[in-house]
Amino acid sequence: MSTSIRLPAAVFVSLSLALTACGTGDGGAAAAKAPGGPVKGGTLTFGVNTEPSTCLDPHQSPADVAGLFTRPVLDSLVSLDTEGRIRPWLATSWTVSEDQKTYTLQLREGVKFSDGTPFDAAAVKANLDHIVDPATRSQLAAGYIEPYEGSEVVGPHTVKVSFSRPYSPFLSALATAYFGIESPRSLEQPQDALCKKVVGSGPFVIDEYVVQKGITYHRNPGYDWAAEGAGHTGAAYLDKLEIKVITEDSVRLGALTSGQVDAIAGVPPVNVRQVRADPRLTITTRQAPGGNYNYYPNTTSGPFADKRVRQAFRDGIDFATIVQNLYFGAFQPAAGPISPATDGYDKTLEGKAKYDPATANRLLDEAGWSARDAEGYRTRDGRRLTIRWGFLKAFAREQRDTLAEQIQAEAKKIGFDVEFVAGTVNEWLEKYPKGDYDLMDFSWQRADGDTLRNLFDSSSIPTDAKFGQNAARLADKDVDGWLSDALDTTDQAERAELYAKVQQRVTDEAAVFPVYVFNYLLGAGEKVHGIGWEPQAYPTFYDAWVEQA
Amino acid sequence: MTAVAVPATRARARVVRPVLVRLGTSVLVLWGAVTVAFAGLHLTPGNVVDLLIGANTVTPEVRARIVADYGLDRPLLVQYVTYLGRVLHGDLGQSYQLHQPVASAIGEQIGSSVQLMLASFALAVVVAVTVAVLTAGRRWARAVFSGVELVGISIPSFWAGILLLTVFSFGLGLFPATGGEGVESLVLPSVAMAIPVIATLSQVLREGLELTLEEPFVLTARSRGMSDLGVRLRHALRHALLPTVTLAGWMVSYLFGGAVITESVFSRQGIGRLTLTAVTNKDLPVVMGVVLIASLLYVVINILLDLLYLAIDPRLRGA
Numbered sequence: 001m002s003t004s005i006r007l008p009a010a011v012f013v014s015l016s017l018a019l020t021a022c023g024t025g026d027g028g029a030a031a032a033k034a035p036g037g038p039v040k041g042g043t044l045t046f047g048v049n050t051e052p053s054t055c056l057d058p059h060q061s062p063a064d065v066a067g068l069f070t071r072p073v074l075d076s077l078v079s080l081d082t083e084g085r086i087r088p089w090l091a092t093s094w095t096v097s098e099d100q101k102t103y104t105l106q107l108r109e110g111v112k113f114s115d116g117t118p119f120d121a122a123a124v125k126a127n128l129d130h131i132v133d134p135a136t137r138s139q140l141a142a143g144y145i146e147p148y149e150g151s152e153v154v155g156p157h158t159v160k161v162s163f164s165r166p167y168s169p170f171l172s173a174l175a176t177a178y179f180g181i182e183s184p185r186s187l188e189q190p191q192d193a194l195c196k197k198v199v200g201s202g203p204f205v206i207d208e209y210v211v212q213k214g215i216t217y218h219r220n221p222g223y224d225w226a227a228e229g230a231g232h233t234g235a236a237y238l239d240k241l242e243i244k245v246i247t248e249d250s251v252r253l254g255a256l257t258s259g260q261v262d263a264i265a266g267v268p269p270v271n272v273r274q275v276r277a278d279p280r281l282t283i284t285t286r287q288a289p290g291g292n293y294n295y296y297p298n299t300t301s302g303p304f305a306d307k308r309v310r311q312a313f314r315d316g317i318d319f320a321t322i323v324q325n326l327y328f329g330a331f332q333p334a335a336g337p338i339s340p341a342t343d344g345y346d347k348t349l350e351g352k353a354k355y356d357p358a359t360a361n362r363l364l365d366e367a368g369w370s371a372r373d374a375e376g377y378r379t380r381d382g383r384r385l386t387i388r389w390g391f392l393k394a395f396a397r398e399q400r401d402t403l404a405e406q407i408q409a410e411a412k413k414i415g416f417d418v419e420f421v422a423g424t425v426n427e428w429l430e431k432y433p434k435g436d437y438d439l440m441d442f443s444w445q446r447a448d449g450d451t452l453r454n455l456f457d458s459s460s461i462p463t464d465a466k467f468g469q470n471a472a473r474l475a476d477k478d479v480d481g482w483l484s485d486a487l488d489t490t491d492q493a494e495r496a497e498l499y500a501k502v503q504q505r506v507t508d509e510a511a512v513f514p515v516y517v518f519n520y521l522l523g524a525g526e527k528v529h530g531i532g533w534e535p536q537a538y539p540t541f542y543d544a545w546v547e548q549a
Numbered sequence: 550m551t552a553v554a555v556p557a558t559r560a561r562a563r564v565v566r567p568v569l570v571r572l573g574t575s576v577l578v579l580w581g582a583v584t585v586a587f588a589g590l591h592l593t594p595g596n597v598v599d600l601l602i603g604a605n606t607v608t609p610e611v612r613a614r615i616v617a618d619y620g621l622d623r624p625l626l627v628q629y630v631t632y633l634g635r636v637l638h639g640d641l642g643q644s645y646q647l648h649q650p651v652a653s654a655i656g657e658q659i660g661s662s663v664q665l666m667l668a669s670f671a672l673a674v675v676v677a678v679t680v681a682v683l684t685a686g687r688r689w690a691r692a693v694f695s696g697v698e699l700v701g702i703s704i705p706s707f708w709a710g711i712l713l714l715t716v717f718s719f720g721l722g723l724f725p726a727t728g729g730e731g732v733e734s735l736v737l738p739s740v741a742m743a744i745p746v747i748a749t750l751s752q753v754l755r756e757g758l759e760l761t762l763e764e765p766f767v768l769t770a771r772s773r774g775m776s777d778l779g780v781r782l783r784h785a786l787r788h789a790l791l792p793t794v795t796l797a798g799w800m801v802s803y804l805f806g807g808a809v810i811t812e813s814v815f816s817r818q819g820i821g822r823l824t825l826t827a828v829t830n831k832d833l834p835v836v837m838g839v840v841l842i843a844s845l846l847y848v849v850i851n852i853l854l855d856l857l858y859l860a861i862d863p864r865l866r867g868a
Contacts, residue, residue, distance in 0.1 A: 192649065211647070244727055244728070246726075251726055260725060
C-alpha cells in the first residue's frame with residue numbers, strides 16, 4: 001500500500017512504505033551466471049507490491065518506492081558502495097572545510113538532463129534549495145540535511161554547500177535517491193506536476209506513470225556518466241524498463257513463475273523456499289539498513305517507565321523464535337536497534353539477547369506486579385498490567401499484524417495484557433505526540449548510522465510542535481552527547497565507536513525491543529542478469545540485461 | 550399482446566406521470582447521497598481540514614484555501630449549501646493526497662471499471678439465460694446446475710480470481726495475469742466477477758421459467774405445434790424476465806463492490822482500487838466523490854430498468 005503519510009509524522013512513513021535496504025552481500029547481481037556477456041536491447045518487466053501513488057518526486061515523498069521508481073531517471077552527486085565508501089558520480093571530487101561545515105564539490109562536465117538542460121553548479125543549488133523549500137513540503141529529504149544553510153555557485157562546475165554545524169552524514173545523504181538531481185527546468189513546475197513526472201540525467205527516461213498500473217521508461221541513448229564502480233559505462237543495456245504494480249502477493253509470484261514478468265519485488269516469505277528450489281528462478285536478498293522493525297516502549301509513562309518491566313517484556317518473550325517461524329527464515333531476528341547493513345552497526349550485540357521467562361517473571365514481581373487477576377494478568381494495587389499498543393493495522397505489511405497477535409499471546413503468558421489502541425490514523429496522530437501510548441512499532445530505513453539520532457536523540461521526541469521518531473521518548477544526556485559528537489567527525493572509526501556506545505546504552509536501558517531485520521526479497525527469472533542494488537537496498541537497472549530469445 | 554387502445558392524451562399522461570415521479574425520487578436519492586457524504590465528513594471525529602487532507606501535509610495557504618472553499622469558517626448550514634452548490638456544478642473537490650481534483654482522479658479510473666462491469670454483465674446475462682432456458686423443468690439437468698449454482702454463489706470472488714489465474718494464466722498461459730489492455734486481459738476478471746451473478750440470475754430465471762411453463766398459454770402454443778425451445782424462448786422467457794430485471798439493481802451494486810476485489814486481484818486500474826486506496830489512506834474527498842458517483846450510477850440504472858420493464862411487459866404501458 002503504497003501509501004503516504006503525513007510527514008512530520010514520519011514515524012508512520014516507515015510503517016506504510018515499501019522498503020529499502022542496504023547492501024551487505026556480494027557485488028549485487030541478481031541472477032546466476034550469464035551464458036555470455038551482456039546483450040543490448042529488450043524490455044525488462046519488474047513487478048512491485050507497492051507504488052508511490054501520491055507522489056513520484058523523491059524530494060517531496062518519503063516513500064522508498066519513490067526512490068525505486070525515480071532512480072532509473074535520477075543520478076546523484078555521489079554514490080555509496082557496498083563497503084560504505086562514498087564514490088564519485090555527478091560530483092567528481094569534493095573537499096570538506098577545516099570546521100567541517102562547508103563542502104565544496106567539483107562537478108562533472110558534459111552532463112545533460114534528458115530535456116536538454118545542461119548540468120552545472122546552478123542545477124545543484126536549484127535542487128538542494130528545492131528540497132529545503134518549505135513549499136516543497138519535503139517529507140524526508142529536507143530532514144536529512146536539517147542544518148543546511150545554503151549553496152553557493154563558485155564556478156560553472158563548482159558548488160559550495162554550507163551547514164550551520166558540522167554535519168558528517170551529508171555525503172551519504174547525497175547518495176540516496178531522495179537527493180537525485182532533477183532538471184532545474186522541471187523544478188520550475190508546480191509541485192503537483194513533479195508528482196507525476198520527474199526529469200533527470202539518468203540512464204532511463206520516464207514515458208508515463210499511470211497510478212495503479214505502473215511506470216514505463218525508455219533508454220537515455222546519450223547517457224555517459226555512470227557512477228564510479230558501476231558494472232559498465234555508457235548507455236543502459238535495456239531498451240525499455242517497465243515497472244508493474246501487482247499488489248496481490250500470490251499473483252505477483254504467479255506472474256514471475258509463469259514468465260509474465262522478469263523479476264518481482266517482495267517474494268512472500270512463505271514462498272522463498274519454493275522460489276529457491278525452482279531452477280528457472282533466482283532469489284536475491286538484501287538487508288535493509290537503518291532501524292530494524294522494532295517495538296519501542298514509552299519510557300516516560302505507564303508500566304514501561306520502569307526499566308524492569310521493559311526488560312521483562314523484551315526477555316520474557318521469545319521474539320527470535322516467533323520471527324523464525326512466521327517468516328520461515330526470510331527475515332532474521334534483530335539483535336539491536338539497527339540493522340547489520342547500517343554504517344556503524346555494533347556487532348557485539350549479537351548473541352547477547354536471551355529468552356529468559358524466569359528472570360522476566362522475577363523482574364515483574366520485583367517491580368510490584370506480583371498479584372494475578374482472574375484472567376491470569378498481573379496486577380499491582382488492584383490495577384492490571386496493561387500495555388496500550390499504538391498498532392496501525394491499516395499499514396501493517398509483511399504480516400506484522402499476525403506477528404503482533406502472536407506477541408500479544410506470548411506476553412499474556414508472563415502476565416501482560418496487551419491492547420491495540422491506535423484507532424484511525426487521525427486519532428493516532430493526536431495521541432502519538434502526546435505520548436499517549438505504552439508501545440509503538442515501526443522500522444526506519446536509512447543507510448547512515450545517524451539513523452540512531454532519528455530514533456533516540458532527545459530532540460527527536462515527538463511533541464505537538466515537532467514530530468519525531470524517538471517513540472521510546474528516551475532522553476539520555478550521554479546518548480545525545482555521543483550522537484552530537486558523531487556529527488562532528490567524518491572519521492569512520494570514531495563515528496562507529498560513538499554509535500556502538502549508543503546501541504549498547506539503549507539496549508542496556510531496554511529502550512527498544514528489537515524484532516526483525518527486513519530483507520528485500522527479489523525474485524528473478526533465469527534470463528535476467530545484472531540487477532544492482534541501491535545503498536538503501538532496492539534494485540537498480542542500469543547494469544541489468546535480459547537474454548534475448 | 551398488444552396494448553389496449555386508449556385516447557392518446559390519457560396514454561401520454563399515464564407515461565409522463567410515472568416518469569416525473571421517478572425523476573423526482575431520483576433527485577431525492579442523489580440529494581440524500583450528497584447529504585450523507587456531507588454528514589459523514591462532519592460526524593467523523595477530528596478536524597474537518599485534517600480529514601480532507603488525510604494522511605498528508607500541505608502548506609498553510611492550502612489549508613486556508615480549503616477553509617474558504619468549504620466555507621469552514623461559516624455556520625454549518627452555509628457550509629452545507631456551499632457544498633451542495635459545488636457538487637451541483639460538478640466540482641467534487643480536490644484530493645490532497647493524489648495531488649489532483651477528485652473528478653479527474655475518478656475520470657481516469659472509471660473507464661476501465663465500466664469496461665469490466667459491462668463485460669461481466671453481458672457474460673452473466675448470456676450464460677444465465679442459456680443455462681436457465683436449457684435446464685428449466687428438466688429434472689436431471691436442473692439438479693446438476695442447481696448444485697453448480699450454489700457453489701458459484703458461495704465461492705468468494707477473491708478465491709475464484711486466484712483459481713482462474715492459477716489455471717488459465719500461470720498454468721496454461723492463455724491470458725495475462727495483470728494489466729488492462731486488450732480483450733485478453735478482460736476475460737479472466739470478467740469471468741471471476743460474473744460467476745456469482747450468473748449463479749443468482751439463472752436460479753431466479755429458471756424459477757420464473759418453470760412457473761410460466763405451467764401456464765395455459767404455453768399449452769396453447771405447444772398445441773400449435775411449436776417446438777419446446779421455441780416455446781421457452783418466445784413465450785416463457787419474456788415472462789420470466791421481469792423478476793430478473795428487478796435483480797439488476799442488486800447486480801449493479803454487486804458489480805461495483807466486486808470491482809474492488811477483482812481489480813486488486815487482477816492488478817487492473819479502476820475505481821474499485823481507487824476506492825480501496827482512498828479508504829485505506831483516509832482520502833475523504835475521493836471517498837465522498839465515489840459515493841456520489843456510485844449513487845448517480847445507481848439512479849441512472851434504475852431509470853433504465855423502469856424503461857426496460859415497459860419494453861418487456863406491454864401490460865405495464867397501458868392499464
